[in-house]
Amino acid sequence: MPKKEPTPVTLEKLLQLKRAEQPPPEFWDSFDKALHTRRLRQLVDQPSPWAWWCRSLRRAAYVFTPLAAAASFAFVFLADPERPVDSPPSGAVASAAEFDFAPGAALDFALASSGAREDVAAVDRYADTSSARSRFVDETISMTSDRAHYRKVLYTPSIHSAARDGAVHYVAEPIAEAASRVGTASSARMRHF
Amino acid sequence: MEGGILQGTIHCFNQIMALTQTATATEQLTTTTAAETPVRSEASEDAILVQRVQGGDVAAFDRLVVKYRERLFSIVYNLTSNREDAADLTQEAFIKAFSSIGRFKGKSSFFTWLYRIAVNTTLSQLKKNRLRRFFSLENINDEASSSEIVEALSVKTRTEKGALVRELQERLNEALQKLSPKHRTVVVLFEIEGLSHQEISEIMNCSVGTVRSRLHYAKQQLQSYLQDYIR
Numbered sequence: 001m002p003k004k005e006p007t008p009v010t011l012e013k014l015l016q017l018k019r020a021e022q023p024p025p026e027f028w029d030s031f032d033k034a035l036h037t038r039r040l041r042q043l044v045d046q047p048s049p050w051a052w053w054c055r056s057l058r059r060a061a062y063v064f065t066p067l068a069a070a071a072s073f074a075f076v077f078l079a080d081p082e083r084p085v086d087s088p089p090s091g092a093v094a095s096a097a098e099f100d101f102a103p104g105a106a107l108d109f110a111l112a113s114s115g116a117r118e119d120v121a122a123v124d125r126y127a128d129t130s131s132a133r134s135r136f137v138d139e140t141i142s143m144t145s146d147r148a149h150y151r152k153v154l155y156t157p158s159i160h161s162a163a164r165d166g167a168v169h170y171v172a173e174p175i176a177e178a179a180s181r182v183g184t185a186s187s188a189r190m191r192h193f
Numbered sequence: 194m195e196g197g198i199l200q201g202t203i204h205c206f207n208q209i210m211a212l213t214q215t216a217t218a219t220e221q222l223t224t225t226t227a228a229e230t231p232v233r234s235e236a237s238e239d240a241i242l243v244q245r246v247q248g249g250d251v252a253a254f255d256r257l258v259v260k261y262r263e264r265l266f267s268i269v270y271n272l273t274s275n276r277e278d279a280a281d282l283t284q285e286a287f288i289k290a291f292s293s294i295g296r297f298k299g300k301s302s303f304f305t306w307l308y309r310i311a312v313n314t315t316l317s318q319l320k321k322n323r324l325r326r327f328f329s330l331e332n333i334n335d336e337a338s339s340s341e342i343v344e345a346l347s348v349k350t351r352t353e354k355g356a357l358v359r360e361l362q363e364r365l366n367e368a369l370q371k372l373s374p375k376h377r378t379v380v381v382l383f384e385i386e387g388l389s390h391q392e393i394s395e396i397m398n399c400s401v402g403t404v405r406s407r408l409h410y411a412k413q414q415l416q417s418y419l420q421d422y423i424r
Contacts, residue, residue, distance in 0.1 A: 007345040009423050011416055015384040017358075018271055018365055020337035021330065022263070031262065035284045042288055
């Protein structure tokens, strides 16, 4: 009778021994009880939709608080009303570049209809025209014999009125106020606003 | 006359052949159906239970737990080599499955989805506690002692079967724990749980090629760790 060949030991067969590692049947009773308890606890501890909203808001606050702070800072410090405006505010019809004319040209333009430079009535007439539009003009700050200093201001004929004393006063209006800080310009110096 | 007999014989032969072919086809169909029926019925049974759970029937989930708890525990246990951790992680996997079963759309089978939850839960736990590992092994049942392989090794090493089984159990767990978690998972799912490459790729969310290559590498490693027993 031939001798029986011994079973070859392979890795696969060795690993199959692991299938025999099983917990005893009573283990499943405690397993089921523990699982049941955990599931109940999870149901009880389940957060409400309000809690979800609160959590979301809290998370959003982490993101938006610095942004809001930065926006407030920018609003308070960067949008300083005292700061002179170098460019026309949004909505202004004309740009400084469009009317980059020589000092005094605006006045000439304003008084051109009468032909008289000192004619205050002409200013009034011009101011009354509904077609008058805001524009930047150069205003004299100081003038010496050989040099004149100017700055650009927003000139809006419809919101300026001429006084009989020869000076043109500003009408207190936000856009004009923000655009230029000149209270009164002397008509004697050929700068009417 | 002879021609008529010949024609009649050929006709009969053709009929017999046709009948044989039909019988073979029917047999094949029956065999295929018989093999696939348990899988299909299991899947459809799961689908029905899942639908019931999604409809609010908690008892249906208990049935799913009873059905899959041994298999799930076995996977987690073989990945951790710690019975307490395995029990804890298996419960956690079931709780996760219960809380997210509303989002289960049935694109994969329920068991694939459940196994994926268990494997991911275990792997993330192993990653968290990779320095805090110790064995807490299950009892090995009597079937192991009477297996051919234990008989053969017992004769070869002249060791008492009970002692040999315990020694083998420790060495196998040590060898498995030396593998990386992903390689270990592939070995456990293929060699111990008997899943297919395709099923493992779905569970581990990787290609079949990756599964094969991981399995090949892992088995090479295990061969070298267990070379004292393998011949």
